[in-house]
Amino acid sequence: MTTTHGSAKWQGGIKDGKGAISTKSGALTDYPYGFASRFEGKPGSNPEELIGAAHAACFTMALSLILGEAKLTAEHMETKADVTLEKVADGFAITAVHLTLSAKIPGADDATFQELAGKAKAGCPVSKLLNTKITLDASLQG
Incomplete structure (x- = not known):
């Protein structure tokens, strides 16, 4: 079992408040987030962006593992x-995640690639965590 963490600080109200996000690794250290960065396109991060980055990273790593099991290695993904x-009836909800993958995998045909990408989408730990519709567009580069 592996355990790691991310953390968030917040002060103030929802619209005038401000927060800071940090990760155990130090990749983010007191990185700003708030209402304006979440809903108004202002500088800073937001939870959805971080979930997207985590899901993209997890899916891509899972696909690398699955490719290796199929004796394939990605040149680039x-x-x-x-x-x-x-906005939903009781507030807000993350209702979908759409993955878009572009990959160059020598020796892979499209049917095999689509099958293996689908397995990674279903099997990566972040996909399993999210209780939402997860879709995938995968394109194999020549």
Whole structure:
């Protein structure tokens, strides 16, 4: 079992308040986040962005493992995770994550690639964590 952590600080109200996000690794140290960065496009981070980065990273690592099991190695993979936050009856909810993968994998045909990418989407730990619709577009570069 592995345990790590991220942390958040907050002070003030929802619209006038400000927060800071940190990670155990130090990749983020008191990085700003708040209402303006979440809903108004202002500088700073937000939870959905961080979930997207975590999901993209987890999925891509899972696919690397699955490719290795199939005796394939990626020359390059890049994944973007679009996280949808919507207003619902009882507040807000993350309602979907859409993964877009572009990869160059020597020796892989598209059918095999799509199958293995689908396995990674279903099996990565962050996919399992999220109780939402997760979709995937995967393109194999020639």
